Amino acid sequence: MVAAVLAPLALTGCTSDPASAKTDDKAGGAKGGGSPATVTVTPSGKAVKPGEPVRVTAQGGSLTSVTVTDGKGGRLTGRISERNTVWTSHRRAVPDATYAVTAVTKTAGGTTGTRQASFSTAAAGKVNKVDWRPGENTTIGIAHPISLVFDNPVKNRAEVEKQLRVTTSNNTEGSWGWMRDWSGKDRVDWRPREYWRPGTKVSLKAELNGTDSGAAGGWFVRDYSTAFTIGARQIVQVDLDNFKLTLNRDGKQIRGIPISGGTPGGDKRSWRGTTVLMSKEGTINMNSETVGLGDAYNKMVDYSMRLTWSGMYAHAAPWNSAHLGRANKSSGCVGMSTADAASFYRDVRVGDPFEITGEDTKGTPGQGNGFSNWNLSWEQWRKLSALR
Secondary structure, eight states, X not given: OOOEEEOOOOTTOOOOOHHHHHTTOEEEEEESSSOOOEEEEESOSSSBOOOSEEEEEEESSEEEEEEEEOSSSOEEOEEEOTTSOEEEEEEEOOSSXXXXXXXXXXXXXXXXXXXXXEEEBOOOSSEEOEEEESOTTEEEOTTOOEEEEESSOOSOHHHHHHTEEEEETTOOOEEEEEEEOTTSXXXXXXXXXXXXXXXXXXXXXXXXXXXXXXXXXXEEOSOEEEEEEEOOOEEEEEETTTTEEEEEETTEEEEEEEOBOBOTTSTTOOOOEEEEOOEEEEEEEEEGGGGTOTTSOEEEEEEEXXXXXXSOEEEEOGGGGGGTTTOOOBSSSEEXXXXXXXXXXXXXXXXXXXXXXXSSSOOOOOTTSSSOGXXXXXXXXXXXXXXX
């Protein structure tokens, strides 16, 4: 890395070395007699590689203040070393930016000086973007993770994870875990050790601007943030063996519904384990060909509530009324009467866990197929962090 050297300046004139001349370094006035400290700034030059902190070093004196601005009104904050000789920015230099640096120094003899420099960073050849859940200012259920899906591959997972800061109103313990999303893209989720406590306020600050994703991933060129609140403690229990769904709120049953789950013995079986209500989608078209079941069905379905990306829903299933509460005869979803589906749809919240039990199922959905994080133990989940 090239450093811009801001040469000492006497009270009566100014001098600059070749490096400082090339990078528009300027020496201001000195006060107190004698030569002020020499200052170096890294990085230095034009179109330099982004992604490194700005570093200002004083030789022959100490730094009394450092100001770094990005040309758009933004300012880099930083920390100074114990001996006041090195200042390092908290954030990295971001792509396609021009920075102005002003450093004020003081020598042991009392001579002060002001030094100025500038440098620019190269534009990002490729940009990585993020899609995140949950949305801003939402209230969600107790099992919903924070989930980030990246447009491009993330090879530098540890560097990215270091920039993701979760803050909660009650110091909730949690961890990030990396996986491949159902879409095939890289994804990272933050899951609490246990279900969220109702009323918890949560915020995420993803300070990714200036972070390199790694090979084929590109640079992040912006930060991301979201904030949300945890709602009531609602848990949905789905008993496939006894064909019953129960909605519990704050430990009390508020609804019991006869259901019919996936047909045993083949591809139409339901998933078991813990899934999370991902979205309430209302009336949608369900076509079995989109989930690999041939021409089993193609119909409009009311009160559709998505549980996995692979196509498991809870929904109204009036065509299956003869089997509700009696037998599992669906194509994998949890079906109920239209009246029950309407009231359940109203009461349930995105982020509520569905704890599904049953002897003849397809097993638990894989990580990335919806929010199946809770099917791993806490120890297993923590191992998915890039910082373990």
